[in-house]
Amino acid sequence: MNNKGAKGSDTLRRITGHHLFLPIVFLAVVLLANVIKTPDFFEVSYSNGILYGYVVDVVNRASELVILAIGMTFVTAASGGQDISVGAVMAVSAAVCCQILSGGEVSITAFQNPLLLAVAAALLVSMLCGAFNGLLVARLNIQPMVATLILFTAGRGIAQLITRGQITYIRVEEYKLYGSYIPGCPIPTPIFFAAGTVILVMLVLKFTALGLYVESVGINSSAARIVGLNATRIKFITYVICGLLAGLAGFVASSRIYSADANNIGLNLEMDAILAVALGGNLLSGGKFSLMGSVIGAYTIQALTTTLYAMMISSDQLPVYKAIVVILIVVLQSPVFQQKFRDLRAKLRQNTAASRKEGAAS
């Protein structure tokens, strides 16, 4: 009996000690709050060959954020800083894609150039943006926040230049598919992009030593050099990856609204992406990272946003409520609080051990 109890508490400790424990708890709390507020939150209905429901909406809307958060995780881990230009890079990517598809027209109803070419070009340009950031950070040792501030401010301007200051509309059904639904498939397409990215990156981490390299460089780039790692190149690569993923997110976002809106695509999304990384239990100062943590963080943020909308909070008040929740979560994850938490747990354990002993004595 006692033995069983000990075993149980051991499992409990292992679960609560897991690095994904807190991120999952946060997500669960946000979801729970939803169920209380909106009982039909988890209800998923099926009509016209498409799934409907709050949950589907959250998962769908979070797709771009998930993709961004993965890139941000790498950048954060390797360079101990964040890429704040990803939102702007999304706009650049969308602009390139739409401009090539439209062939310079403002609004089209048929592709002027092959879609594959447009997407490839958009992703290439995004990678170049990432490479530019990477060059500044890895090669010239500029602080990531400062280095990426350049594209953060200039990116949307560049996007405007590409689309010549207009919002380019691609009114082609085929283009809309990537932001909505593929006929015959009840699940929104962006979810596939997000899931595909997560799986692909997981495979890369499994079949290469990239994860260990990134962590090593992030923890101690000087020691990394001594053990034969090219710290500069690894940091550079993470920025290129981040740029590429921002480009992909930009494409999905642009497909949702079948246009390139340089002013609004990915607006403020870089901050959400950074937050997702932090919520995932990752240190913003770099080093060890958890990709799944960031992904869960991204869904948490989107769930929160959707919740607040569902509670009829207007979009201009949204940031205030978001800030409150974020403060709560970040404080709970702070080292001081974690220590308190650990102490409390140790105390509880002692108490139960003492009471057990007493029980045995009597």
Next chain:
Amino acid sequence: MEENIVLTMRGITKLFPGVKALQNVDFTLRKGEIHALMGENGAGKSTLIKVLTGVYAMDRGEVCLDGGEPAMIRSPQEALRRGISTVYQEINLCPNLTVAENLFIDREPRKRGLIDWKEMYRRSGELLERLEVAVEPTRQLGDCSIAIQQMIAIARAVDMRCKVLILDEPTSSLDDDEVEKLFELMRRLKEQGVGIIFVTHFLEQVYAVCDRITVLRNGELVGEFLTAELPRLQLVAKMLGKDFDDLAQIKSMKETERDSRQQAPLLEAQGLYCQGRVKPFNLCCYPGEVVGFTGLLGSGRSELVRTLYGADRPDGGTLKLRGKPVKIDTPLQAMMHGMAYLPEDRKRDGIFADLSVRENIIIALQTKKGIFHPMGRREMENFADKYIGLLQIKTAGRETSIKSLSGGNQQKVIIGRWLLTNPEFLILDEPTRGIDIGTKTEIQKLMLQLSEQGMSIAFISSEIEEMLRTCSRMIVMRDHEKVGELTGGDLSQEKIMHTIAGGGSDNEQ
């Protein structure tokens, strides 16, 4: 009792969960004495200091100042107020402030609520002059050498009228000249009646400057001795708690002199140099020998091996390995050619603090294999377990993060990391610095074993004795230049000193 006692600690006991860090320890410090606190890592030196300075609360015991009533010291601030100052190895000052600002930070002289800069500079000047520290008060602290920074930290303590000055490993990052300067300062303070507690790993320094020695072992007091009455060997025996013949054993191992010279050289450098770091040098290393690199700190001994390894990119010269010319510009190239390099600064260049022992062990082999050939989980675990066992690394497990290990065990992990890559040429730059004597001896023995198996080892240490015990040949460096090579009968402390000093005495005052 003597009346010039400034500090008595009696029956100090400090418990940590599961460990008795200190058990019934007594310590007495007299006015105007330099008192060494000795012991291996984990003996309880730091804990005792932390209890004294109020960082830890003791569980039992009492601390009396000036022979008075037991005093409660609850915080470092309170310790300071009562005249106990500490200067740590890592200097706790602000490098981007001036010397004067650092001296008076938190207690700046004020005039009408504003800082009185004139007064501050004047008082700083006076203070530094009195202690004969040659530095301008207006200079930025970061521009001063580590030794000067340390002296400024001491000056600050002195100006705060400390009666007890604790110097925790102050000499680890100083070269011989700077150490001598520090000692002069310590002697001057001693004359002024300050009681100094000196924590160090260097035996020579203890004998050079200390009046008394208190030895701790496993949290218990071994005893208090007058330096003059305690021979070195006995001190070592007391610290280790056993009659220690391992040191002698090492010597005998080395005496089975192998004639490695008959073999072809493993490594040949011709005119290799690195601008501003090391001047052109020639070097031959043979399989199965330990070559020592000696010279003062900053003489270019580390720079030389870094150039060999490609950690500093060579600007010219040729390098041959096993008779074949090779080009080594980066550490990875060196690793591919069977070289390994344990860097001087363990914290900065060695460990990945947040990674586990396992990851720290396999990282070098992993980079050697390349990013597309990740090692399997089981493979990594086997390697980690093998070296944890082989080097007797004390760790809770292979997944423990390396930062929670003691310095000596961290060093062993890094040695394991390099042994795992199966090197032919192993560079060890200060592998024993800041490590307790037991581990030191283990590392020395390991070096000899490895060389016996045919490995060629380049060894750098600040302790000449240690090198004499292990090296069969020594390269002497001075001013970034190789100035001599000593073998066989020439391997003696005097001869080395002589070569380091450059024969003549023109360099000295």
